[in-house]
Structures are given as structure tokens and as C-alpha cells.
Amino acid sequence: MRSIRVALFAATLASSALAAVSLAAEGTDAENASPIYGVTIPEGYRQWELIGPAQEAEPLNELRAVLGNPTAIKAYQSGTLPFPDGTILVKLAWKHVQSTEFEPASVPGAATTVQVMVKDSKRYPDSGGWGFGRFINGKPVDEAQHQTCFACHEARVKGHDFVFTRWAP
Numbered sequence: 011m012r013s014i015r016v017a018l019f020a021a022t023l024a025s026s027a028l029a030a031v032s033l034a035a036e037g038t039d040a041e042n043a044s045p046i047y048g049v050t051i052p053e054g055y056r057q058w059e060l061i062g063p064a065q066e067a068e069p070l071n072e073l074r075a076v077l078g079n080p081t082a083i084k085a086y087q088s089g090t091l092p093f094p095d096g097t098i099l100v101k102l103a104w105k106h107v108q109s110t111e112f113e114p115a116s117v118p119g120a121a122t123t124v125q126v127m128v129k130d131s132k133r134y135p136d137s138g139g140w141g142f143g144r145f146i147n148g149k150p151v152d153e154a155q156h157q158t159c160f161a162c163h164e165a166r167v168k169g170h171d172f173v174f175t176r177w178a179p
């Protein structure tokens with residue numbers, strides 16, 4: 011009997027330690043997740059495939075690259091619309107600067123934002139199935155900025171499942 015109690019006690023201790031660890035992990039997630047949507051920067055995204063580049067004129071004056079996870083790439087290649095749940099798109103952006111080594115060339119300067127769209131139609135029914143996140147130095151920007159995301163994507167590219175970027179040939 012005693013050994014059962016000891017075992018039970020040990021099990022309780024172990025599970026509360028686990029609970030504490032997972033709570034701590036949630037704490038950091040909350041800090042790194044976007045307001046409204048709870049989107050975080052996906053691990054390993056820098057190794058994902060390129061969908062297309064973009065250039066933004068003044069005042070932002072940026073070079074951009076949109077990358078997609080394997081689900082996104084598959085959907086682009088097969089022309090699947092709407093994008094399936096599990097699709098993740100990441101847009102990197104840099105200041106657009108003149109090369110110091112070759113005048114006509116524009117090259118990426120300082121990194122500005124990382125932006126993420128995650129497709130999860132059950133979790134995000136009010137924003138076309140997409141969750142949005144904009145990050146500066148790895149940290150999400152404020153709620154006011156996140157209130158603008160879907161409105162612009164909805165107004166311009168509703169017919170392409172709210173996604174601007176097309177596959178660069």
C-alpha cells in the first residue's frame with residue numbers, strides 16, 4: 011500500500027513539473043505570437059522554397075521575398091485554390107539599397123519585417139481562413155497593425171484566396 015502511495019505521489023509530482031514546463035513554454039509563445047491571431051514565426055522557414063520576389067516603392071522602399079512551406083508550394087504548383095489548411099506563407103523584407111560594389115545593382119539592406127499568413131479555416135473563420143502575423147526583430151507588432159491585414163488583402167485579392175503573390179515563372 012505504502013509503495014503505491016509513494017508511486018502515486020511521484021507521478022503527481024512528475025505531472026505537475028510537466029505542467030509547469032508547458033506553462034512556461036506557453037508564456038514565451040504568447041510573447042512571440044501576434045495579437046488577434048496568435049501566429050508565430052514558423053521554425054525553419056528560411057529553408058523554404060521561393061514563390062516570388064517583390065519590390066515596394068517609396069516610402070517603404072523595400073525588396074521582398076515570399077516563401078512557402080511544402081503545402082503552399084504544392085498548392086501553387088497544382089493551382090489549388092483555396093489554399094489548403096496547413097499552408098504557410100512568409101514574406102521577408104529588406105531596405106532596398108544600392109550596391110557599393112556595382113552601381114546599377116539593388117541589394118537587400120537591413121531586414122525590416124517578417125510577415126506570416128497561416129491557413130487554418132477552423133481557427134480563422136472571420137478572416138478568410140487566414141491568421142496573420144507581422145514581426146520586427148522577431149517580436150510581433152501591435153494589435154492596431156494587425157487590424158489592417160485582412161482588410162487590405164480582402165479588398166484586393168479576394169479572388170485569389172486573399173493572397174497577392176503569384177508563382178514567379
Ligand code: HEC
Pocket residue numbers: 064065066074076099100101125126127142143144155156158159160162163172173174175176
Ligand atoms: C495596404 C495593403 C496591405 C496591408 C494592410 C497588408 N498587406 Fe500583406 N501584402 C500586401 C501586398 C501588396 C502583398 C504582395 C507582396 C508585396 O508587394 O509585398 C502582400 C503580401 C503579404 C504576404 C505574402 C502572401 C501574399 O499575400 O502575397 C504576407 C504573408 C502578408 N502580406 C502578411 C500581412 C500581414 C501580417 C499584414 C498585417 C500586419 C498585412 N500583410 C497587411 C498588401 C497589404
